[in-house]
Amino acid sequence: MALSGTLLLTLMTMAPPATPAAPATDNKSCLRCHAMATLAYRDPGTGEIVDLAIEPHALSHSVHGELDCIDCHEGEFDRYPHPSDAANETLSCLGCHEKDDTEDNIARYQSIDAEYAESVHATSDAPEVEGFSCHSCHDPHGFRASQVGEKIAAIVRDGNQVCLSCHEKLRDPFSPHHAWLPNREKHWDAVRCLDCHTPLSDTEQKVSHRILPPEESNRDCVNCHSKEPSLLNRLYQYRSEEDLATKGWLNKAVFNDAYVVGMSRNATLDLLGLIVIGLTLLVLAAHGYGRYKAYQRTKGDPK
Amino acid sequence: MNALYLYSGWVRAWHWLNALLFLVLILSGASMHFAGTGWLLNFEIARPIHNVAGILVTIGWIGFVIGNLVTDNGRHYRVHLRGFFQRLFSQMRYYGYGIFQNEPHPFHPSAEMKLNTLQQLSYLGVMYLLMPVLILSGWAFLFSIYLPETLFGLGSVWVVAMTHLTVAYFLALFVLVHLYIITTGDTLSSNLRAMITGWHRETHPESQG
Numbered sequence: 358m359a360l361s362g363t364l365l366l367t368l369m370t371m372a373p374p375a376t377p378a379a380p381a382t383d384n385k386s387c388l389r390c391h392a393m394a395t396l397a398y399r400d401p402g403t404g405e406i407v408d409l410a411i412e413p414h415a416l417s418h419s420v421h422g423e424l425d426c427i428d429c430h431e432g433e434f435d436r437y438p439h440p441s442d443a444a445n446e447t448l449s450c451l452g453c454h455e456k457d458d459t460e461d462n463i464a465r466y467q468s469i470d471a472e473y474a475e476s477v478h479a480t481s482d483a484p485e486v487e488g489f490s491c492h493s494c495h496d497p498h499g500f501r502a503s504q505v506g507e508k509i510a511a512i513v514r515d516g517n518q519v520c521l522s523c524h525e526k527l528r529d530p531f532s533p534h535h536a537w538l539p540n541r542e543k544h545w546d547a548v549r550c551l552d553c554h555t556p557l558s559d560t561e562q563k564v565s566h567r568i569l570p571p572e573e574s575n576r577d578c579v580n581c582h583s584k585e586p587s588l589l590n591r592l593y594q595y596r597s598e599e600d601l602a603t604k605g606w607l608n609k610a611v612f613n614d615a616y617v618v619g620m621s622r623n624a625t626l627d628l629l630g631l632i633v634i635g636l637t638l639l640v641l642a643a644h645g646y647g648r649y650k651a652y653q654r655t656k657g658d659p660k
Numbered sequence: 661m662n663a664l665y666l667y668s669g670w671v672r673a674w675h676w677l678n679a680l681l682f683l684v685l686i687l688s689g690a691s692m693h694f695a696g697t698g699w700l701l702n703f704e705i706a707r708p709i710h711n712v713a714g715i716l717v718t719i720g721w722i723g724f725v726i727g728n729l730v731t732d733n734g735r736h737y738r739v740h741l742r743g744f745f746q747r748l749f750s751q752m753r754y755y756g757y758g759i760f761q762n763e764p765h766p767f768h769p770s771a772e773m774k775l776n777t778l779q780q781l782s783y784l785g786v787m788y789l790l791m792p793v794l795i796l797s798g799w800a801f802l803f804s805i806y807l808p809e810t811l812f813g814l815g816s817v818w819v820v821a822m823t824h825l826t827v828a829y830f831l832a833l834f835v836l837v838h839l840y841i842i843t844t845g846d847t848l849s850s851n852l853r854a855m856i857t858g859w860h861r862e863t864h865p866e867s868q869g
Contacts, residue, residue: 593817597805610802611711618695618703621821630829637833641840644755648844651760 387426387434388413415499422501429453429497472566481570485523494519505595506602509547516549534571539578552581581617593617666774667858670727675855678720684713686832693825714798721791736775737784747777759844769860779841786834790827797824 388411390396396409416422426434433440454466473479478489496519503512526532535541553575555565575581596615600608667675691706701709728734750766755778758766767776775783800807800820807816845851846862854860 593804597803601803601805606803610715610799611708613707613711613802616692616707616801618692620817621693621825623822623825626822626825626829630825630832634829634833634836637836641836645840645843647760651762655762 384426387411411498418501419497419499420501421497469566476566476568477570478568493523505598507599509596509599513545513547513549516551517545520550537576548581578619593620662862664769664771664860665858666769666771666860667855668731668733669858670731671733672855672858674720674724674727678717678724681713681717681720682831682835685710685717686828686835688713689828711802714795718795718799721787721795724787736773737780737788739780739784740773744777748781751776751778755844765846768862774860782834782837786831790830790834793823794827794831797827 391409391411392413394410394412397406398409399406421429432442454462478486478493503516521528527534535544538544551564551568554569554571556567556569556573557565593615597609597613600612600614604612688701688706688710691701692703692710694700695703695706700706728737747767754763754766769775797820801817801824804817804820807820810816811819842851843849845854850861
């Protein structure tokens with residue numbers, strides 16, 4: 358991953374440790390160097406800066422937090438300096454993840470594969486997507502799936518951060534790409550990019566890996582705000598579950614944070630309802646006028 | 661002058677509390693439903709107000725049903741079939757025609773029967789049909805995760821929303837008609853006074869049929 362130009366290249370200044378008595382295989386040894394935020398080098402071939410820093414807190418809380426570094430990095434990393442060909446190691450998610458060969462798991466990865474093959478990240482001709490892989494979004498040193506009970510704002514922020522780390526221009530307040538979206542900032546705080554930029558999937562997987570290009574993404578407000586059951590359920594039911602888990606049923610009943618503006622709207626019912634109410638008011642007014650006339654007659658002609 | 665004590669203390673207390681909650685629910689509900697329209701409450705304020713009023717109206721409704729079971733107020737909601745259609749039509753004829761001819765009211769409340777047949781039918785429909793549906797759909801909104809994902813092939817949350825909306829329109833309609841019918845008593849304000857004091861007064865009891 359490319360870092361900003363002000364980065365300090367610390368690798369060169371590091372003193373190599375004295376010949377180790379035994380190969381260092383524990384994470385602590387690796388993190389002695391790799392926990393440094395500025396650890397990086399400039400690739401002599403491409404001139405790109407290659408970031409070698411690992412955020413230890415993110416790593417230990419990630420889905421891979423229980424693993425040893427060398428479980429994935431199988432080259433001869435126990436020696437320093439690392440052999441020069443160690444950098445050519447190939448890591449593949451499926452290499453490990455397909456070891457779980459239960460039917461469910463295989464089907465899951467097959468559906469992810471199929472979805473990803475149609476994703477804009479796989480089909481686009483843009484030069485930026487060259488070399489796109491699972492790791493481009495799922496940073497193996499920090500990724501973890503969100504859990505019910507976490508703050509939704511934090512899940513949304515972390516999720517969107519993944520997209521925005523490449524799609525930087527979208528942050529620009531004058532960017533035209535989401536100008537059509539009412540309450541743009543509010544949407545960005547409350548829903549993930551993925552909620553509009555993926556199709557609804559029928560599989561167990563809550564979110565599809567087929568990322569849609571802008572022109573195919575959801576632009577229809579009612580899909581979330583009123584009738585489309587799957588999208589609405591995805592948003593509303595998740596929030597309801599989260600509210601109940603963290604706040605208890607009384608707070609849920611009073612505040613119901615899940616409610617989305619316009620959820621109950623239906624043009625036909627609203628029109629019908631308002632017409633019937635309007636007509637009723639007219640009839641009542643006419644009835645009252647008739648009674649008033651009758652009352653005047655009694656005054657003019659007392660019995 | 662003929663005076664009858666028709667509305668006991670708990671009925672009046674329940675009625676006015678319910679009336680207040682209805683107004684709050686209609687205003688806050690419309691504010692959520694039509695959020696973004698200028699003259700309504702702010703969505704963020706309307707939401708907890710609507711929910712709290714909904715919880716209170718639920719408690720009130722349960723109190724009303726229990727009250728009707730344990731006191732003799734419940735008898736006013738039991739439909740008597742003898743002469744039912746005749747009473748219903750004479751009441752409808754009065755509102756549609758007789759009232760403009762200054763005819764006397766066809767119905768005179770008594771301690772045994774305080775509601776005319778048309779009134780009784782609409783209150784039965786409102787309190788024992790629409791209100792339970794409104795209350796259940798309201799709570800279903802809050803605890804939708806315990807519902808199946810779809811109802812009748814449609815997303816549950818949407819079904820709940822449309823049910824709540826439809827019943828809400830019916831009840832708003834009821835409130836309008838109810839407010840108007842109040843003025844059709846012996847004088848414009850005599851029905852209103854009866855629900856405040858509990859005493860129903862008729863100034864010309866001798867003209868009873």
